[in-house]
Amino acid sequence: MPLLQCKNLTVGYDTHAVVSDLNFEVCRGDYLCIIGENGAGKSTLLRTLLHLQPPLGGQIQYGDGLRARQIGYLPQQTAAQKDFPATVYEVVLSGCLGGIGHRFFFGKAERRRVEDMLARLDITHLCDRCFRELSGGQQQRVLLARALCTEGKLLLLDEPTAGLDPMATQNFYDIIEKLNADGRAVIMITHDMKAAVRYASHILHIGGKQLFFGRTADYLNTARGRAFTAANGGQDDV
Amino acid sequence: MFDQLSLYLAQPFVQYALIAGVLIALCAALLGVTLVLRRYSFIGDSLSHVAFCAMTVASVLHLLTDFALILPVTMLASVLLLGKGRRAKIKGDAALAMLSVGSLAVGYLIINRFSSSANISADVCGTLFGTTSILTLKPYDVWICVGMSILCILVFVFLYNRIFAVTFDETFAAATGTRVSLIQIGLALIIAAVISLSTHLVGSLLTSALIIFPALSVMRVFKSFRAVVVASAVVSVLCAAGGILASILLSTPVGSTIVAADILVFFGFCLAGRLVRGNT
Ligand SMILES: Nc1ncnc2c1ncn2[C@@H]1O[C@H](COP(=O)(O)OP(=O)(O)OP(=O)(O)O)[C@@H](O)[C@H]1O
Ligand SMILES: [Mg+2]
Numbered sequence: 001m002p003l004l005q006c007k008n009l010t011v012g013y014d015t016h017a018v019v020s021d022l023n024f025e026v027c028r029g030d031y032l033c034i035i036g037e038n039g040a041g042k043s044t045l046l047r048t049l050l051h052l053q054p055p056l057g058g059q060i061q062y063g064d065g066l067r068a069r070q071i072g073y074l075p076q077q078t079a080a081q082k083d084f085p086a087t088v089y090e091v092v093l094s095g096c097l098g099g100i101g102h103r104f105f106f107g108k109a110e111r112r113r114v115e116d117m118l119a120r121l122d123i124t125h126l127c128d129r130c131f132r133e134l135s136g137g138q139q140q141r142v143l144l145a146r147a148l149c150t151e152g153k154l155l156l157l158d159e160p161t162a163g164l165d166p167m168a169t170q171n172f173y174d175i176i177e178k179l180n181a182d183g184r185a186v187i188m189i190t191h192d193m194k195a196a197v198r199y200a201s202h203i204l205h206i207g208g209k210q211l212f213f214g215r216t217a218d219y220l221n222t223a224r225g226r227a228f229t230a231a232n233g234g235q236d237d238v
Numbered sequence: 239m240f241d242q243l244s245l246y247l248a249q250p251f252v253q254y255a256l257i258a259g260v261l262i263a264l265c266a267a268l269l270g271v272t273l274v275l276r277r278y279s280f281i282g283d284s285l286s287h288v289a290f291c292a293m294t295v296a297s298v299l300h301l302l303t304d305f306a307l308i309l310p311v312t313m314l315a316s317v318l319l320l321g322k323g324r325r326a327k328i329k330g331d332a333a334l335a336m337l338s339v340g341s342l343a344v345g346y347l348i349i350n351r352f353s354s355s356a357n358i359s360a361d362v363c364g365t366l367f368g369t370t371s372i373l374t375l376k377p378y379d380v381w382i383c384v385g386m387s388i389l390c391i392l393v394f395v396f397l398y399n400r401i402f403a404v405t406f407d408e409t410f411a412a413a414t415g416t417r418v419s420l421i422q423i424g425l426a427l428i429i430a431a432v433i434s435l436s437t438h439l440v441g442s443l444l445t446s447a448l449i450i451f452p453a454l455s456v457m458r459v460f461k462s463f464r465a466v467v468v469a470s471a472v473v474s475v476l477c478a479a480g481g482i483l484a485s486i487l488l489s490t491p492v493g494s495t496i497v498a499a500d501i502l503v504f505f506g507f508c509l510a511g512r513l514v515r516g517n518t
Contacts, residue, residue, distance in 0.1 A: 050413040073410060073413040075407075083457070084406060085460055086406055086462065095414070097415075098416070106399060
């Protein structure tokens with residue numbers, strides 16, 4: 001039974017469909033990259049998968065004991081306001097909230113988890129800084145740490161490497177690869193085709209409708225796959 | 239001066255005013271932090287006007303306890319305004335302003351038209367500014383305040399982590415399984431309860447000041463959510479206690495004196511914020 005299965009799914013706003021007839025599934029341990037042009041509807045799809053907006057048609061089935069709180073999420077843009085008083089530590093800690101179930105307070109385990117994540121993303125020194133006073137890339141790292149602190153079986157990441165410097169980007173891909181190897185499924189939206197081709201086990205290419213869904217190797221054998229990959233900076237080391 | 243003060247402090251009505259004022263200020267400050275941070279400062283104001291309107295209706299109907307009408311009406315308005323969060327489609331400035339001004343006008347109209355009291359403008363002044371009501375509390379009112387604030391503080395402490403998550407990033411909280419709408423409705427109900435109690439006891443204008451000033455002041459200096467919550471509670475309590483005592487000594491209106499203290503503190507924090515930032 002897959003973790004997540006979409007049947008004839010249509011997503012969009014009010015009555016205006018952005019992408020229609022999506023059929024794909026994500027199993028335990030999969031690493032799915034969603035690709036497509038700006039405005040293709042990638043973020044909209046992700047938000048629909050999270051029940052943040054209703055689907056316009058079709059079905060989303062969660063399986064394998066996956067409940068909503070077992071999903072980690074990195075939004076493309078946070079609604080977080082400009083002058084919110086919150087330290088990096090507080091922000092990252094809020095990622096553990098789904099994991100504490102009906103408990104009211106965080107325990108030692110959550111705090112250790114946060115410290116571990118801060119160290120892995122190399123932001124321990126920012127721990128007591130105010131979130132709103134960080135640079136864009138630093139904020140992105142903090143939000144990543146928050147997303148990775150969720151304990152779930154599934155991680156949904158919307159352009160996670162946007163704004164990261166090259167070192168941090170590589171470091172991030174390594175972390176995700178390790179989490180994925182531990183059995184977490186990853187769904188990632190990216191414009192970085194090199195990374196998509198290199199790390200993803202599956203590719204979902206959308207643009208108005210579903211253009212491709214399948215294994216990465218198969219995608220590279222289609223004419224569309226070769227064209228899109230070449231146009232978006234490539235595959236030179238594969 | 240100190241003799242005079244201790245003389246007053248021995249009076250039950252001063253004690254009641256201090257207890258009730260401090261507790262209301264504490265609750266208002268706690269809830270104010272989430273309201274201000276969610277960009278809903280104005281909603282507190284509108285709700286206090288709704289409470290004012292309900293209060294005039296209650297006084298015209300000669301209800302035994304006007305609280306029985308004020309509370310449900312304010313709660314309803316609060317859930318409608320706050321319960322849905324960002325997903326609500328009508329939450330514009332205009333709708334709020336309409337509600338706020340509308341209920342103020344209707345409230346005044348009702349008092350003016352139907353009140354049997356001889357001195358209408360004193361009535362209006364009392365309900366708006368709480369001129370004397372906090373100095374005429376009965377033990378019964380004080381007990382309601384105590385119960386209300388215990389409830390409010392317990393909710394705030396136990397839901398602290400969830401309130402932070404919902405306030406900081408509603409979308410992320412919803413995505414990772416926090417029941418956002420439940421928390422929002424709960425908060426909206428408590429906010430309504432505190433606002434109606436406070437409107438009832440200290441007047442409707444003071445209510446919105448108690449909600450927004452402490453949070454806005456301490457945000458000038460403190461950068462973490464926890465520090466902001468704690469500091470605004472402390473600041474609010476000190477201002478309320480200081481304001482009540484000052485108003486008794488100087489025989490100024492209680493509500494306005496408390497707000498004046500809040501304003502002074504606000505400028506103090508602005509200055510402190512400048513200095514702190516200047517040094518780093
Ligand atoms: N809140 C909204 N209401 C109505 N339409 C929207 C809304 N947000 C996005 N859209 C439209 O939906 C379409 C898809 O947007 P979406 O954000 O999903 O694109 P995307 O694939 O994530 O693009 P990008 O690569 O730039 O992030 C766009 O045409 C956009 O104009
Ligand atoms: Mg997007």
